Amino acid sequence: MLMLAITVVSPARTETLLERGAYLMNGVAGCGNCHSPFGPNGPTDPELSGGPAIVTPVFTAHPPNLTPDTETGIGTWTDQQIITAIRDGKRPDGAVIRPPMPVGLYRGISDTDVRAIVAYLRSVPAVHHQVPTADYRIPVPPGYGPPVGPVPEVPRTDRVAYGAYLGRMAHCLHCHTPLNSKGARDYDGMPGAGGLDLTGPWGAAISANITSDLETGIGGWTDQQIKQAMTQGVRPNGSVLGLPMPVYYLRNVSDDDLDAIIAWLRTLRPIQHRVK
Numbered sequence: 001m002l003m004l005a006i007t008v009v010s011p012a013r014t015e016t017l018l019e020r021g022a023y024l025m026n027g028v029a030g031c032g033n034c035h036s037p038f039g040p041n042g043p044t045d046p047e048l049s050g051g052p053a054i055v056t057p058v059f060t061a062h063p064p065n066l067t068p069d070t071e072t073g074i075g076t077w078t079d080q081q082i083i084t085a086i087r088d089g090k091r092p093d094g095a096v097i098r099p100p101m102p103v104g105l106y107r108g109i110s111d112t113d114v115r116a117i118v119a120y121l122r123s124v125p126a127v128h129h130q131v132p133t134a135d136y137r138i139p140v141p142p143g144y145g146p147p148v149g150p151v152p153e154v155p156r157t158d159r160v161a162y163g164a165y166l167g168r169m170a171h172c173l174h175c176h177t178p179l180n181s182k183g184a185r186d187y188d189g190m191p192g193a194g195g196l197d198l199t200g201p202w203g204a205a206i207s208a209n210i211t212s213d214l215e216t217g218i219g220g221w222t223d224q225q226i227k228q229a230m231t232q233g234v235r236p237n238g239s240v241l242g243l244p245m246p247v248y249y250l251r252n253v254s255d256d257d258l259d260a261i262i263a264w265l266r267t268l269r270p271i272q273h274r275v276k
Helices: 017-027 078-089 110-125 158-169 172-176 225-232 253-265
Strands: 007-008 014-017 059-061
Touching: 014 017, 078 110, 110 158, 158 172, 158 253, 225 253
Parallel strands: none
Antiparallel strands: 007 014
């Protein structure tokens, strides 16, 4: 177990690892968006006990139980094993964690923040809930790269870099990037261009274009309009964003961090891609 009395010193304030973990998990990380039961208005209790099936043409995944239950959750995993699962995409038995877990985006989570996430995972109530076995009709990824070594914190004084860091943890591009001809997210050609089918228990949904394109993206939105969409789920024209846009998590993100994310979004190259 982690000693939660350890403190993290940041330019803004001093906080415990558990406090930082709670902020991340209930904010940008939003792991409950997949790993908690889902109701008509978003994630429900019991928190992180396993989410609804994610059904695609090539696999049906069942987000696992992340509570400290020793039989059906991660209660027997060490802190390092949890960190390895998050950043390297490997379970304690060596099995590779399969899509849609965005391991590639999580490899850059800093040592401090990943320990904070572990502290939070240790703090949630244990729930005995065995999720069904996944069904994959595509090859399992061989891995996500060499083992992740030490990862330093990203300076919060570099607003764009820190915004990009938060955006990766929030896996914005994971949801807002369409698939290429091989069925993988087209991070090279269409990053943030939208059009990904996100149909789930909330109904049919297609992700929006969040690039800086003036006609089909958010290039014409003000910073305040982007912030309103992220935290209130309302577009500049008054229309409401649908699930699974994690407004219920993003509304907990600090103004400074939201400003950093928006500064990073402004750097995404404009891609003209109209999403229905």
